Amino acid sequence: MGLSRIALLTNLVVCALFLPACDSHRQRLMAEHYPSYPESVRWAIDKGNILRGMTEDQVYLALGSPVCKKDVVDEGRTVTVWLYPPIGRNACITSAFRVYFEQGAVTTWDRYTTPTRYTDPVGGVPLY
Numbered sequence: 001m002g003l004s005r006i007a008l009l010t011n012l013v014v015c016a017l018f019l020p021a022c023d024s025h026r027q028r029l030m031a032e033h034y035p036s037y038p039e040s041v042r043w044a045i046d047k048g049n050i051l052r053g054m055t056e057d058q059v060y061l062a063l064g065s066p067v068c069k070k071d072v073v074d075e076g077r078t079v080t081v082w083l084y085p086p087i088g089r090n091a092c093i094t095s096a097f098r099v100y101f102e103q104g105a106v107t108t109w110d111r112y113t114t115p116t117r118y119t120d121p122v123g124g125v126p127l128y
Contacts, residue, residue, distance in 0.1 A: 029057055050099060054106045056080075059099055066099075068092040077102060 034042060037058065044051050045062045054062070059082065066082035070092065073079070079102055083095035099109045 026061065029061055033057060034061065050106055050109060052106050052108070055104055056082075056101060059101075059106060063097075063099070068095065079107070 034045070037045070041051065041054060041058055044054070045058060048062055050059055050062055063082075063084060066084055067086060068083040070081045070083070071078055072081060079100050082099040082101070083092060084097040084099070086094050086096065095112070097109065097111050100107050
């Protein structure tokens with residue numbers, strides 16, 4: 001069995017183990033919090049979009065779990081960066097879409113189409 005097949009099987013097993021936990025977390029958020037969100041936030045979640053000011057839970061409902069998370073320091077402030085599907089070999093370096101949070105709320109986001117190390121936010125270490 002080739003290395004790529006082993007990696008694929010490992011990923012499938014990990015997804016199978018953690019998917020129920022993600023589904024229950026999503027279901028809980030949808031049942032307990034989603035109805036109280038403003039209409040514009042509910043619309044964004046339903047369309048898979050994000051808005052400035054959304055919370056991490058709201059972004060999770062709209063986009064799902066990020067492939068990587070980083071905390072970086074930018075001009076003395078701590079910024080949390082969620083990185084979404086990779087366009088290169090290392091998701092934490094070459095993610096295609098990034099969402100930036102300060103104090104738990106979205107401040108901005110970036111979409112990249114060319115994998116490059118130089119688009120990676122300065123500093124930070126993957127949280128997992």
